[in-house]
Amino acid sequence: MKKNSKKNPEMFKGNKKVIKSILSFGQKARLTDSSFTKIPNRVLEIDSYPSILKKGKVPLTKENLEAAFKEFIKEHKTTFKVDAENLKLISAKNINKKWHIKYAQYYKGIPVYDACVSLETSQDGKVHSYLTNYLPDIKVNTKPVVKLSEAVSIATKTYPKKYSEKMIDKDSTLIIYPEIKDGEILHHLAWMFILSEEQTNPETEKYFIVDALDGKIISSYTANFPGATVSGTVRGEIYPTNPTDTVSTMPLQHNTVEILGVGNSTTNQSGVFSAHIPWWVEIFFPHQAIFRLEGPYARVRDNNGNDYVVNRNYNPGGTCNQTWTDTDRDHINLFYHMNLYHDWLLSELGYSWVNLDGTNRFNAQVNYSFSNAYAGNPMTFGTNNFARSSDVIYHECTHNVLNHEYNGYIGWPNNYTEAYAMDEGFADYFASSFTNESRHGEGYTSSPRDLNNTRQYQGKDNFNLEGHTGGTVIGGAAWVLRQRMIDHFGQSGARIADQLILEAHQILSTYPRNYFFSDPHESNLLSALYRAADIDNNLLNGFPYFYDIQKAFHTHNLxxxxxxxxxxxxxxxxxxxxxxxxxxxxxxxxxxxxxxxxxxxxxxxxxxxxxxxxxxxxxxxxxxxxxxxxxxxxxxxxxxxxxxxxxxxxxxxxxxxxxxxxxxxxxxxxxPNWHVANTRTLEIHKMDCHWVSLMHNHNKLLCKDLNEAAKLIKDSGYNGCHFCLPRYDTDALSKQKVISNLNEDLE
Ligand SMILES: [Zn+2]
Ligand SMILES: [Zn+2]
Structure with a gap:
């Protein structure tokens, strides 16, 4: 802390020079001094250029602007009594053909609370006015004696106990804080921070300014006041599913919005973001939000690797919406669908996608001139339709997911192998499962691949299909499995199949290369599926979904x-x-x-x-x-x-x-004669019924012919399975009808 004398002897010493200098601003210049600092806080009607602009002959540009006006302040140092070396440009706005330049004051690299210098100039740099609350003659120790953590704990103690344990500090910064006391200015080295609960609570959120030399709380006030936030909604034009769809404007979630000087805010599911605007941003920074197609899980750039960027000004306390529109809106569509797919994987399959290098954001570049799309980091998307087809986007993302699991592609670049067919087949499968549509790429091609097909496996020794075609064989089997699960469990059965298949890949990826569909001499997906389905580390005693997997593979001769x-x-x-x-x-x-x-x-x-x-x-x-x-x-x-x-x-x-x-x-x-009775549920099934594979072995009672099963139904309250023995289902039919059916079948 240093007391600053109210009287400033320098003022009078330099008087003569000051007058001369004011004249150099032009005849009309008017100057007033601050009653506290005794240096000019306002000089109006200046009418003078920085000398390096040579009276307007050197054009003013964004590049020379910071230096030009710093020079100007230096040139008039005797008038302004401001040390230009302590100033940092924080904004330069061109509004209505005038420049508004703002420098913040620093003391030995530490920002001085609220202190700044503002200049208003003409378009070509002629200065009109100068305003400041600059604090001259600061002398304070800049090495904190009190650590930030200590300052925070001092501040925390001001809360009732039920809050004090929950308060955490944020936006912490070291500042020079001027305190006006008894008409004098005291300079403090101070910690400034907000204390808030994890979930924002305007009742408890407060600013604190704590002296960093003696630990005293200099000031504290509630952090939330009108104008301290900016919020908005980000939307984008997208193709709901296919390139041929009508364009629709949807909220963009997981979209990071940069609030200049504040940091990032990320949109929620409704595309809404909001950010708290700290005091120094309100004062020092242009109120600008920067929108890019970027977020925690996806980033889309153009084919030169440049961001798509839109800057928007906001009013603190106001809203700042951004709707991405474009006649060629591939990039917007890509960003939207990548995030949609990310969320589906996470919420439905519990799978959070990762790149090979462990990062969570999938990167894509768009608008290449080729007619294709490629997985990788970044993924690259060619001409329009590839980035406009949600199928293609999900397909490429799945390649990256599997690539991460397998630490490389399953089979690429060996394009005629079973392994590569799995790369393609399962990229199709997961895309199709998400869209609940067996066709892949309808809308961008007249002959979309279809997982609902009858293509037969040629056998390991004869396999010669290119991956995308081969993929419809193994992906087709996966689709059959999925359909069987839907038949058993309704639509949620699809997720059981998805989960099984994803886990099978996670298991298979731990086996040595190369990878095959089913051959027992090789690392193969069938064995991995069995292990994914198994619940007791014993395949021999049966495991859930056994017959469904058999039937799925059988359908494609696998x-x-x-x-x-x-x-x-x-x-x-x-x-x-x-x-x-x-x-x-x-x-x-x-x-x-x-x-x-x-x-x-x-x-x-x-x-x-x-x-x-x-x-x-x-x-x-x-x-x-x-x-x-x-x-x-x-x-x-x-x-x-x-x-x-x-x-x-x-x-x-x-x-x-x-x-x-x-x-x-x-x-x-x-x-075919054997049946299984479930001693717990009293249901009787055929041996190949799906539900048998889900039954605990200790609940199974074997009937070696229909006679034994009939006895249980007639005498012991058992009931035929709704799916595999509907003729004996007493839930759907009268007991009388079931008995007559049984007698008929036993003849
Ligand atoms: Zn592919
Ligand atoms: Zn059954």
Missing amino acids: LQAILEDGDSFDFSTNNLGKFIGGDLYYYQGKFWANNLKQKGVVDLGNIGEADLETVSIPNTGYTKFGVNAVAGNTYISKAQEGEAAGYIAFRVLSVSADKSKVTLRYLYRFN
């Missing part, structure tokens, strides 16, 4: 295995062994089932392409000892001991010339 000489294979877990374990083993051109728990195989001969789901399962003819593997023949294997009432229908697709390798496709089957 249940295939290549067995090598000596391989045993468990069909229901996709696990290989050597001779032992599994349902059977392949050895010297034959299928064998003579090891522990293996039960036997029967050859049905060549029955053509009959669907493995419907070939009838014989009761007899099974052998454990060497059934010849013949290309084209269909076989039934009993499932190994411990798997309830299971069979496997399989067909040999090829046998290598030296018989060292057999390729087969298969489908797990259940004994």
Whole structure:
């Protein structure tokens, strides 16, 4: 603290020079002194240029403006009694063909509370007026003795206990604070900060100015007063789904708005942002909000890497809205849909997207001249339609998500591999699941890819599809799984499928490369799906959704295995062994089932392409000892001991010339006569019913024929499953009707 004498002897010493200087401003200049500081606080009608502008011959530009007027203040130092070295330009606004220049006063690099110098000039730099509340002759220790944390704790103690624990400081800054006391100015080195609760509470939020040398509270006042905030809504023109859609104006969420001098505020779901305007911003900064297509989760720039920027002025306390419009609005659309997709992944799948480098914001650049879109960082989007199709945007974002999980793309750049087909197929899948539309890119292409398709897998040795096409095979299987889940659970079943598939990828990504659809010798998605579905670290005792996954893969001919000489294979877990374990083993051109728990195989001969789901399962003819593997023949294997009432229908697709390798496709089957009763819910199901896979094993009661099931229904209050045994469903039918149905079926 230093007392500043009311009398200023310098004033009189320089009197002569001052007069001369005023004349140099022009005849009409009028000067008044501050009654506190005794230096001029107001000089009007100056009519004089900074000398470096050579009376207007050198044009005034944004570049030379700061220096020019600093020079001007220096040139008239004897009049102004202001040290230009202590000034920093904080704003220069051109309003109505006049420049309004504002410098803040600093003392040894520390801002002086409220102190500034303002100049008003003509367009070419002729100064008209000078205003200031500059504080001369500050002398104060600039090294705080009291730490900020100590100052905060001093301030916190002024609150009742129920608040004091919750108050946190923000906007903290070290200032020089002038206090006027008994007509004199005292200079304090002080901490200035706001104390507020985590959730803004205008009742408790207060400013504090605490002396940084002795810890005394110099001043405190409530932080919220009219004009201390700016808020607004950000909207943008977007294409709701497809490039051909009617453009609609939607709120832009997760959009960071920069309030000059304050920092950033981010829009909420309704596109609304608001920011508190601290005192020094109100005083020192132009009231300007800067809008970019940027936020915590997405940033869109042009193809040169430049931001799209709009600056808007605001009035403190007022609103500042921004609606992004453009005839070519690709960038706006991209920003909107990236954020939409981010939120869907997060809220529906609990997945927060990340780049390979760990950052959370996906970057995109737009308006390239190519006809395509590419994943990467940044993602790049070509001509109009690619950035206008929400499908394409979600697709590219998914590539980046999977890229993060796999620490690289699944298969790219090997474009004709199963792995790359997974890159493309699942980029399509998640985009389609979000939009709930199996077609991908309708609206930008006349032949959109469709996950609802019947394309068949050619087998591992013959696979030769380009990734986007191959992707419709594996993505198609995923879509079948999703549809089955919707059939079981309603629309929310889609999320179960999404979750399973995402987890399967997270599991598969931990396996060594390369990646395949289903082959048990390789790191494959089918095995990963089984593990994602499993709940007890034991695949052999069954797991939820088993038959749904089987059926999904079966639909696209994806249940295939290549067995090598000596391989045993468990069909229901996709696990290989050597001779032992599994349902059977392949050895010297034959299928064998003579090891522990293996039960036997029967050859049905060549029955053509009959669907493995419907070939009838014989009761007899099974052998454990060497059934010849013949290309084209269909076989039934009993499932190994411990798997309830299971069979496997399989067909040999090829046998290598030296018989060292057999390729087969298969489908797990259940004994059609067997039923499962749930002892907890008293519901009876067919073995392949979806609900059986969700049942706890200890609740399962096996019925080896319909007779046993009928007894439970007739005598013990059991009920047929609504989905798989609707003829015996007493919830939908009268008990009498169910009994007559049972009697009919038992005949
Ligand atoms: Zn792609
Ligand atoms: Zn059922």
